[in-house]
Amino acid sequence: MAKPKVAFYWCASCGGCEEAVVDLAEDLLKVVDAVDIVLWPVALDFKRKDVEAMKDGAIAVSFINGAVRTEEQEEMVKLLRKKSGLVVAFGSCAHIGGIPGLANFWDRETIFERVYKDVPSVRNPEGIYPQQKTKVDGVELTLPEFYDTVYTLDQVINVDYYLPGCAPPPDLIMNAVTAILEGKLPDKGSVLAPDKSLCDTCPRKDSKPEKLSIKAIRRPHEVIADPEKCFLEEGIICLGPATRSGCGERCINANMPCRGCFGPTKGVRDQGAKMVSAIASILGVEDEDKVTEEEVESLVKQIDDPAGLFYMYSLPASMLRRKRMG
Ligand code: SF4
Numbered sequence: 028m029a030k031p032k033v034a035f036y037w038c039a040s041c042g043g044c045e046e047a048v049v050d051l052a053e054d055l056l057k058v059v060d061a062v063d064i065v066l067w068p069v070a071l072d073f074k075r076k077d078v079e080a081m082k083d084g085a086i087a088v089s090f091i092n093g094a095v096r097t098e099e100q101e102e103m104v105k106l107l108r109k110k111s112g113l114v115v116a117f118g119s120c121a122h123i124g125g126i127p128g129l130a131n132f133w134d135r136e137t138i139f140e141r142v143y144k145d146v147p148s149v150r151n152p153e154g155i156y157p158q159q160k161t162k163v164d165g166v167e168l169t170l171p172e173f174y175d176t177v178y179t180l181d182q183v184i185n186v187d188y189y190l191p192g193c194a195p196p197p198d199l200i201m202n203a204v205t206a207i208l209e210g211k212l213p214d215k216g217s218v219l220a221p222d223k224s225l226c227d228t229c230p231r232k233d234s235k236p237e238k239l240s241i242k243a244i245r246r247p248h249e250v251i252a253d254p255e256k257c258f259l260e261e262g263i264i265c266l267g268p269a270t271r272s273g274c275g276e277r278c279i280n281a282n283m284p285c286r287g288c289f290g291p292t293k294g295v296r297d298q299g300a301k302m303v304s305a306i307a308s309i310l311g312v313e314d315e316d317k318v319t320e321e322e323v324e325s326l327v328k329q330i331d332d333p334a335g336l337f338y339m340y341s342l343p344a345s346m347l348r349r350k351r352m353g
Pocket residue numbers: 225226229230231232233235256257258259265266267268279284285
């Protein structure tokens with residue numbers, strides 16, 4: 028019997044999601060045995076024309092990681108959508124925009140200016156930017172258009188399932204692959220991870236404060252956090268209250284606060300806004316003995332780059348989507 032065809036593709040991403048597949052270790056052999064991989068640019072030499080030659084729907088499932096920020100990525104994900112029965116947004120960047128999505132605080136012009144002119148290590152006296160078309164020895168070379176805005180995968184094509192995380196952990200990947208192979212998938216549109224907040228599963232949850240009595244907000248590099256205490260108790264912002272569980276509390280176990288890579292739980296429309304509201308509720312001033320209004324204001328001012336912090340992974344998927352330039 029023919030094995031189901033599977034494609035892996037990467038858009039705007041760091042390559043960590045590709046490593047997560049390799050991190051399946053011996054389970055990768057089970058996957059390779061059960062499926063026929065027809066596209067995996069990081070590992071195998073299949074070409075776009077090979078995918079174009081397939082019948083529509085011929086690929087059982089495409090796992091696409093990375094956000095969409097260039098014309099080529101848009102074309103490829105639309106091609107894979109046409110050729111695939113199922114599309115899984117694999118990892119934070121495809122799911123909610125991820126770290127590449129922070130570029131939505133700028134636009135192409137400001138990014139190019141910084142990268143190709145202002146960075147101290149760049150020498151570009153004529154201020155030349157990459158061109159979409161250029162001639163070298165009479166031969167025209169092309170580059171895909173670089174968009175002003177970074178998009179989540181489901182802002183460009185229909186997505187059937189989401190595997191969250193930066194990168195998705197091996198157990199969730201194997202659960203998803205097994206569910207696909209056995210045809211035991213949940214409702215379309217589901218995120219293939221528990222619908223609980225990270226605080227619900229965190230080993231430090233018993234010390235999570237209802238009201239904060241801290242005098243300062245501290246960044247992780249400024250202090251060695253007490254490994255027994257909730258980060259919020261120590262004045263270190265942790266996005267656990269606004270983030271879905273399922274990662275195995277990876278950062279917490281490494282004594283680092285959560286930065287929100289799993290995205291929000293089902294009922295939360297905007298992860299950053301949820302975190303602002305979680306912080307606001309524990310910085311409440313009802314208990315006069317604990318925090319005064321002035322102290323709250325002073326604490327809020329100590330949060331460096333709140334937009335970048337609260338929307339570290341989710342800006343493109345948020346209600347804000349991007350900063351309005353000009
Ligand atoms: S805020 Fe962070 S450290 Fe505190 S309980 Fe939630 S996930 Fe754990």
